[in-house]
Amino acid sequence: MNxxxxxxxxxxxxxxxxxKRGFLRTxxxxxxxxxxxxxxxxxxLNKIKILTLYAFSTENWKRPKxxxxxxxxxxxxxxxxxxxxxxxxxxxxxxVGDIEIFNDDLxxxxxxxxxxxxxxxxxxxxxxxxxxxxxxIIRATKSLISQKKExxxxxxxxxxxxxxxxxxxxxxxxxxxxxxxxxxxxSYAELAFTDTLWPDFEKEELQNIVDxxxxxxxxxxxx
Numbered sequence: 001m002n003x004x005x006x007x008x009x010x011x012x013x014x015x016x017x018x019x020k021r022g023f024l025r026t027x028x029x030x031x032x033x034x035x036x037x038x039x040x041x042x043x044x045l046n047k048i049k050i051l052t053l054y055a056f057s058t059e060n061w062k063r064p065k066x067x068x069x070x071x072x073x074x075x076x077x078x079x080x081x082x083x084x085x086x087x088x089x090x091x092x093x094x095x096v097g098d099i100e101i102f103n104d105d106l107x108x109x110x111x112x113x114x115x116x117x118x119x120x121x122x123x124x125x126x127x128x129x130x131x132x133x134x135x136x137i138i139r140a141t142k143s144l145i146s147q148k149k150e151x152x153x154x155x156x157x158x159x160x161x162x163x164x165x166x167x168x169x170x171x172x173x174x175x176x177x178x179x180x181x182x183x184x185x186x187s188y189a190e191l192a193f194t195d196t197l198w199p200d201f202e203k204e205e206l207q208n209i210v211d212x213x214x215x216x217x218x219x220x221x222x223x
Contacts, residue, residue, distance in 0.1 A: 001214040006050040008166045012173030013197030031199035050124045058132035079109045090122030096161035097131030133183035168213045172198045
């Protein structure tokens, strides 16, 4: 059976979930944030070492300003409200993406939670914010050039926001595309797509997807 070391999820469907119920899109984002803790618990229980969730892309800045402001405020509240839970449950909080664009208050909360949880070992939780795979690869390449290192696969991998390859990548919400998410790390990931909107995504469905992943014949280009 395949070992699941790194699970990544594109959390899609918050806005549509809210619209179906006659709510504002912001209600969908609030409900979606509640699912994150359940998925973290699942990963710890199943000894998955890394969880990466796609929360805010480099392209999401095209959304209405009021929605962006709400999302960033929700992120700040999430970091503060989950602080004790992360510490208690041994979760190391990390981010992938360029956080320098965010305001000082949000950057402070991000750095504070990273520092408070840096020694935790049960789960590495990557939150992808202001993240785009193309941007990540460009930033890594610039770092290689600035340090006068040879541009090859091994060296470039060292400068990425996350070095570990993804084993299983799930997208909720019915769309079947990667949307500029971890293209390098997902080069040999098993892909799973579900019509379930993110706020409705339950641990039981995740368990079924993981069970199917473990039975896959992963050849990595071999016969």
